[in-house]
Amino acid sequence: MESGFDYGIILKSVPYLAEGLVLTFQLTILGILGGLVFGTLLALCRLAPFAPVSFIAGTYVNFFRSMPLILVIFWFYFLVPFLVGRPVGGFWSVTIAFIMFEAAYYCEIMRAGIQSVKVGQVYAGQALGLTYRQNMQYIVLPQAFRNMIPILLTQAIVLFQDTSLVYVVGLGDFLVHADIVANRDNRLMEMFSTVAVVYFILCLLGTLFVGRLQRKYANE
Amino acid sequence: MEFSYNWDWSVLFCTVQDVKIGCVAPYFYWIVEGFGWTIAVASAAWVIAFSWGSIIGILRTLEDPIWLRIPVVKSPVNFNTSAIEADNGVVLINIAWFLHGFATIYVTIFRNIPLLVQMFLWYFVLPEVLSKEAGMWLKRELPLPEYWTSVVCLGLYTASRVGEAVRAGINSITQGQHYAAMAVGLTRVQVYRYVLLPVAYRIIVPPLTSDFLGIFKNSSLALTIGVLELTAMTRQIDEYSYQTFESFTAATVLYILVTAIVMFVMRIVEGRVSIPGMISLGAK
Amino acid sequence: MNKTDNTAPSTETTSGVGMIRMNDVSKWYGDFQVLINCTTKVDVGEVVVICGPSGSGKSTLIKVINGLEPFQEGEITFDGISVGDQATNLPKLRSRIGMVFQNFELFPHITIIDNINLAQLKVLGRDQDEATKRSMELLERVGLIDQMDKFPAQLSGGQQQRVAIARGLAMDPAAMLFDEPTSALDPEMINEVLDVMTELALEGMTMMVVTHEMGFARRVAHRVVFMDEGRIEEDCSKDEFFSGERGERAQEFLSKILTH
Numbered sequence: 074m075e076s077g078f079d080y081g082i083i084l085k086s087v088p089y090l091a092e093g094l095v096l097t098f099q100l101t102i103l104g105i106l107g108g109l110v111f112g113t114l115l116a117l118c119r120l121a122p123f124a125p126v127s128f129i130a131g132t133y134v135n136f137f138r139s140m141p142l143i144l145v146i147f148w149f150y151f152l153v154p155f156l157v158g159r160p161v162g163g164f165w166s167v168t169i170a171f172i173m174f175e176a177a178y179y180c181e182i183m184r185a186g187i188q189s190v191k192v193g194q195v196y197a198g199q200a201l202g203l204t205y206r207q208n209m210q211y212i213v214l215p216q217a218f219r220n221m222i223p224i225l226l227t228q229a230i231v232l233f234q235d236t237s238l239v240y241v242v243g244l245g246d247f248l249v250h251a252d253i254v255a256n257r258d259n260r261l262m263e264m265f266s267t268v269a270v271v272y273f274i275l276c277l278l279g280t281l282f283v284g285r286l287q288r289k290y291a292n293e
Numbered sequence: 294m295e296f297s298y299n300w301d302w303s304v305l306f307c308t309v310q311d312v313k314i315g316c317v318a319p320y321f322y323w324i325v326e327g328f329g330w331t332i333a334v335a336s337a338a339w340v341i342a343f344s345w346g347s348i349i350g351i352l353r354t355l356e357d358p359i360w361l362r363i364p365v366v367k368s369p370v371n372f373n374t375s376a377i378e379a380d381n382g383v384v385l386i387n388i389a390w391f392l393h394g395f396a397t398i399y400v401t402i403f404r405n406i407p408l409l410v411q412m413f414l415w416y417f418v419l420p421e422v423l424s425k426e427a428g429m430w431l432k433r434e435l436p437l438p439e440y441w442t443s444v445v446c447l448g449l450y451t452a453s454r455v456g457e458a459v460r461a462g463i464n465s466i467t468q469g470q471h472y473a474a475m476a477v478g479l480t481r482v483q484v485y486r487y488v489l490l491p492v493a494y495r496i497i498v499p500p501l502t503s504d505f506l507g508i509f510k511n512s513s514l515a516l517t518i519g520v521l522e523l524t525a526m527t528r529q530i531d532e533y534s535y536q537t538f539e540s541f542t543a544a545t546v547l548y549i550l551v552t553a554i555v556m557f558v559m560r561i562v563e564g565r566v567s568i569p570g571m572i573s574l575g576a577k
Numbered sequence: 578m579n580k581t582d583n584t585a586p587s588t589e590t591t592s593g594v595g596m597i598r599m600n601d602v603s604k605w606y607g608d609f610q611v612l613i614n615c616t617t618k619v620d621v622g623e624v625v626v627i628c629g630p631s632g633s634g635k636s637t638l639i640k641v642i643n644g645l646e647p648f649q650e651g652e653i654t655f656d657g658i659s660v661g662d663q664a665t666n667l668p669k670l671r672s673r674i675g676m677v678f679q680n681f682e683l684f685p686h687i688t689i690i691d692n693i694n695l696a697q698l699k700v701l702g703r704d705q706d707e708a709t710k711r712s713m714e715l716l717e718r719v720g721l722i723d724q725m726d727k728f729p730a731q732l733s734g735g736q737q738q739r740v741a742i743a744r745g746l747a748m749d750p751a752a753m754l755f756d757e758p759t760s761a762l763d764p765e766m767i768n769e770v771l772d773v774m775t776e777l778a779l780e781g782m783t784m785m786v787v788t789h790e791m792g793f794a795r796r797v798a799h800r801v802v803f804m805d806e807g808r809i810e811e812d813c814s815k816d817e818f819f820s821g822e823r824g825e826r827a828q829e830f831l832s833k834i835l836t837h
Contacts, residue, residue, distance in 0.1 A: 140510070238409060477696035
């Protein structure tokens with residue numbers, strides 16, 4: 074091990090690291106979008122008045138929330154090619170894993186958001202003669218959405234951090250690229266502290282944005 | 294689309310004796326051992342997370358100044374900030390300001406770096422940053438270095454979440470309660486000890502449960518630095534036997550079982566400790 | 578010189594030094610001044626009612642007396658001890674002043690008897706038997722001895738407020754402060770609390786009471802202090818206050834609360 078902190082190695086590997094960071098962002102964005110769509114469906118099912126539907130959705134949510142994300146990644150990494158019948162590449166298997174996993178969390182956030190709207194508001198809407206759909210559309214959902222936006226964003230930051238777990242299947246994300254350089258050149262300290270700093274700055278910006286949003290909402 | 298997989302559940306039940314009659318390895322024992330490590334990592338990390346997290350959370354609620362008086366012979370200037378005051382030969386340092394700031398920075402750092410990266414920092418980077426002797430001790434002489442590294446890493450990471458829960462619990466108590474506790478003559482420490490903390494801990498049972506389950510699930514990250522916990526063992530069974538899904542299923546069932554038991558027990562605990570007329574803070 | 582000495586005719590309050598003295602007290606929240614040069618005093622055994630429109634600073638006035646809220650200018654003494662002095666042991670001082678709050682503020686996680694015991698054990702250092710004995714006497718007195726093992730939330734508002742009074746009295750305080758003790762109560766519960774307070778006043782307890790209950794003021798108060806926009810506008814004997822020799826603001830306030 075050479076002594077001293079070698080900034081050169083960091084600068085030299087910027088393009089390679091950036092490539093990894095792009096994959097991290099791809100996974101995050103696909104996970105958020107897919108998770109939101111699927112999570113909304115799940116939330117609607119969970120709140121559905123038809124018991125079997127809400128039971129199935131509830132079981133799904135509890136199932137995924139009981140599992141470590143690493144195990145979910147392993148499951149889908151091996152299961153998806155089996156189900157599809159041909160190799161699909163690690164990226165898509167893992168993306169599906171994130172979508173399925175995040176959907177469970179997004180579902181709970183949305184359910185809590187909808188339930189956070191006070192019953193009095195629902196009654197007030199009904200008293201004005203709004204139909205169920207109108208009441209949802211104009212009264213309940215706008216308020217619910219407002220309540221949950223900061224929490225949804227926070228969950229997105231969590232997902233951004235969690236994508237680093239693709240390390241366990243060797244997908245070339247930010248951390249894995251850094252890890253490759255670190256082990257190749259025996260520069261673990263430089264590479265891992267760079268990764269930490271970059272993640273920290275990006276997540277902190279996100280956290281500060283969420284905080285500002287929350288204060289803005291609180292003041293209105 | 295065809296799902297062609299030959300299920301063979303018998304692999305999971307290979308014991309040490311069975312190895313002689315055809316099994317490659319005692320897979321059943323591996324699962325038990327992996328599960329044991331998972332519990333060992335999670336529970337030791339929880340001890341750190343709960344105690345250290347409580348301190349962090351309490352520090353983050355310190356709003357009123359605690360002045361430390363340092364008499365100085367000659368005070369060059371008189372100035373007045375929220376952190377330090379200098380006035381006629383006496384320097385006052387607001388300890389609360391520094392403690393509060395420290396706790397806030399702690400939470401910010403630990404919540405904004407991915408847990409896996411933190412694990413690598415503790416395991417790969419820390420021994421290099423420390424002095425040679427300390428680094429060598431961590432690498433060579435500390436028994437079970439992977440185990441203790443993952444315990445410390447998970448514990449300190451989860452402490453930031455426990456801290457936020459404790460802070461939210463204390464902050465949910467009204468100003469009127471603070472006043473009432475102070476008005477009967479309790480000191481600041483007593484106000485926390487007899488009024489704020491007993492109420493706060495009772496109402497944060499749900500988020501604390503969720504933090505504990507978080508540690509339990511996150512203990513799987515210890516496999517990245519070589520702790521053979523449950524998930525690592527199932528990967529090992531997969532590699533030895535090629536019966537991937539049997540071992541994954543076994544691990545899944547164990548994770549779900551423990552989660553269900555913990556949730557069940559904590560719901561009873563929540564009911565036992567609940568304060569009449571008060572609602573718990575919702576789980577995160 | 579104390580302002581009170583000029584304005585109040587010394588009928589009941591000639592004797593003794595002030596138990597509570599406020600001299601030229603000012604307090605700011607940021608740029609907003611909530612208390613403006615407030616001067617008044619409460620003598621031993623005296624009952625002073627403080628009234629005024631909402632936002633007039635009367636709640637703040639009572640909270641600076643036992644140091645729950647800091648103030649920036651002026652001086653407050655309780656039984657000769659300066660409240661604003663850095664060296665004063667505030668917890669010890671507070672233990673000698675009972676305080677009753679608008680929202681009762683009983684500790685929700687412990688039973689009624691433990692609520693009254695807590696400070697006796699932890700602040701006064703009484704032993705369990707001694708504290709319990711005192712608590713039970715007081716519960717008997719406020720008529721709630723049969724509720725001693727319940728939790729605060731299981732009692733009505735009026736009952737909780739009577740427990741809160743007992744909690745204050747358990748410290749054998751030299752004075753009691755009441756911060757709108759009946760404002761959060763349903764109308765039918767107001768009298769059960771006022772009755773306990775009236776009894777206390779008649780026994781000679783030194784009391785400072787922020788309230789809109791003018792009936793209570795007429796019955797037991799010695800003096801009435803009227804506040805408006807952070808200033809003490811009137812500080813006079815009860816008879817003077819209710820007989821009509823008062824300023825325009827106080828007149829307006831009284832006509833508002835008496836007619837509804």
